[in-house]
Amino acid sequence: PNTTLARNAYLDQLVIESFDVRAWVTVSQDCSTQKIIHDLLITSMKEMNTNIFGQSDEEKMYKSLKGRRYLIVMDDMWNTKAWDDVRGIFPDDDNGNVAFYVDSSSELHEMCFMDEDESWNLLRQKVFGNQDCPSELEDIGKKIAKGCGGLPLAIVVIGGLLRTLSKTQASWRQIAENVNSIVATQDGEFEEVLSLSYTHLPHHLRPCFLYMGGFPEDYEIHVSKLIRLWVAEGYLETNVCERTEEMAEEYFVDLVKRSLVLATSWKSNGKIKTCSMHDLMRDLCVRKSHEAKFLLYTVDRDPLKVVSQSINNKGRSLVIDNSDLNSLVKKYGSNIRTIICVRSIANSLGPLGNLRFLRVLDMVKTRSLPSLPPELFDELVLLRYLALDYAVSILTAISNLSNLQSLIILSCSYLPLNIWKMPQLRHLVSSSVDVVKNPLETSYVLENLQTLFGLSNFICT
Incomplete structure (x- = not known):
């Protein structure tokens, strides 16, 4: 993956010797400008093993770089606004300085939007690979690429959608109209462009996609675990027991091809080992999960402060992040079918016996957990x-x-x-x-x- 590629280059001995100062920061979606500058300053000062004096972090950062060759990497950049806010602290001494960001869904980029030609080239590569685009689709494709506003993630996601559709003018015009309509009426709302990928997602893939929203931001998921969970949830449309995991893997690969899920590491046989979601794609996933009342994600120890929507009458998934398992089980009752503990606390497992419809119980990240009550094995028959x-x-x-x-x-x-x-x-x-x-x-x-x-x-x- 691109972050790994950039990290390997960043740590390369020749690169280290070529720059006086190097700094690497991860820019999360809610990361403030002040925090980015502060993290850059801390990293660069450690690199130089010295203190820089100044009135503000901005001034200190500028002084630390002035007259030196520097390499700045801003990882997981999801919005170029962050670059616009910090670019003034990088002195331009014309001595071989390098600053770039890593978009985990695309390639390494300089700090700018893609122009129309770059946008079209990326979209064409995503849809056709090394093959030529049919001439009758080229003009429509360029309109679609332009409608993505120069944002690499939007282009990659829309490209993943186009590669699954029939290569006809009618199908491409429909996508072009949708993209242009969003840009015209929503001031280019990025999330609405991404939501087209969900709108055109086959129904059998939707629960698999929504399931990903239950894992925290930047969480790396083992594909083998994900497949077992999907199988246990009954998401696979097959009557052939031997093919269940095989079909689940096909579903997963389809989501990767659509750029809805990112591969983060590979096995020696070439298959994907771990995966994650881009921050903005996860936001879309969580929003759609809430709209469908598909899962409840709680990140607070007090169940009364849960920010997600309630589970519907049929019951879905309960994902617990740093919350009290027992209180949540009592609150949301017997309709829960899935409990995945990312980080949680449990003093007693007695309440689990009331969850007659429970299919998945993942307590790998649970603290203060007592022994399993014998009666659980009699009650959780599903x-x-x-x-x-x-x-x-x-x-x-x-x-x-x-x-x-x-x-x-x-x-x-x-x-x-x-x-x-x-x-x-x-x-x-x-x-x-x-x-x-x-x-x-x-x-x-x-x-x-x-x-x-x-x-x-x-x-x-």
């Missing part, structure tokens, strides 16, 4: 995904979870023999855990098992 990363004893009653597909236990001393009596189990992941020896030497058949990781003291035949 549970398909269970993930824990704290020291816990798994009881033999776990076999009562007859619908469980994924079991991730990252801190466990042993697993009971009954683990092999779970016919729907597809993924069993642990960390150096022993399986209780079978005194009767009975054989068990897990026809759906696909992943077996971190186990010892057992035999497969």
Whole structure:
């Protein structure tokens, strides 16, 4: 990815030797101009190992760079306003200074909007790759590119949409009209341009896309985990059990091709290992999730201060970020189908027993978590995904979870023999855990098992 490419260049020894001062800052969506300048100043002063005196951070920053060769990188730039606000502190001594930003959805860019030719070239590359654009689509394509206002992310996202549509004048004109209409009536509202990608998203991909809004900003998600979650939620339209994960991976690749999801690292076999979302794309995702009452995202310990909309009567997902799990479960009741704890606190798991429709329980990032009550294994009969990363004893009653597909236990001393009596189990992941020896030497058949990781003291035949 481009951030990785820029970081590798930034840390290259030849680059280090070529500049007197280097500074790298990450510009989040709500980052103030003062914070950007302050972070730049702190980084540059560490680089020079000296103090700079002045009345303000702006003056200090200017003095630290004056007369020196400098390299400034502003990562994850989502709006060029940030550059307009800080450009005055960079002295122009014409001695080989470099300042650029990294747009994680596109390429490395100098601090400016793209002109019409650059916009069209990027859009054409996104849609056709190395192939030529049909001549009958070129004029329409240029209008679409112009309507994106020179913003690389908008161009890339619209390009991802166009590559999925039929290459006809009618379909392209419709997109051109939509883009131009937004620019004309909304003063170029960037989010409305991005929302076209959701409007044209096939219905089978929408829940997969909305699900991404449950993860925090700049959160890196393992694709294998994401696929298991989608499977557990029942988002895949297939009756062939063996193809479920394969189809989920196809859905994921489709979202990447549409530039709705960003690949952040790759496996040795070339497949995507981790992913994330651009800040603005995540904002769109969260907004659409709220409109559909698809998920509830809470970032406050007091459930009365939750800023997201309530879950509808059918119940959806509860994503907990630095909140009290027990209070939220009591507040939002038995309709919850999914609980993903990004960061949370739980003093008791008793209330979970009331969640009869719970399918996903991911408590990997939960603090102060007690042992699992045995009765949970009798009550959560619809549970398909269970993930824990704290020291816990798994009881033999776990076999009562007859619908469980994924079991991730990252801190466990042993697993009971009954683990092999779970016919729907597809993924069993642990960390150096022993399986209780079978005194009767009975054989068990897990026809759906696909992943077996971190186990010892057992035999497969």
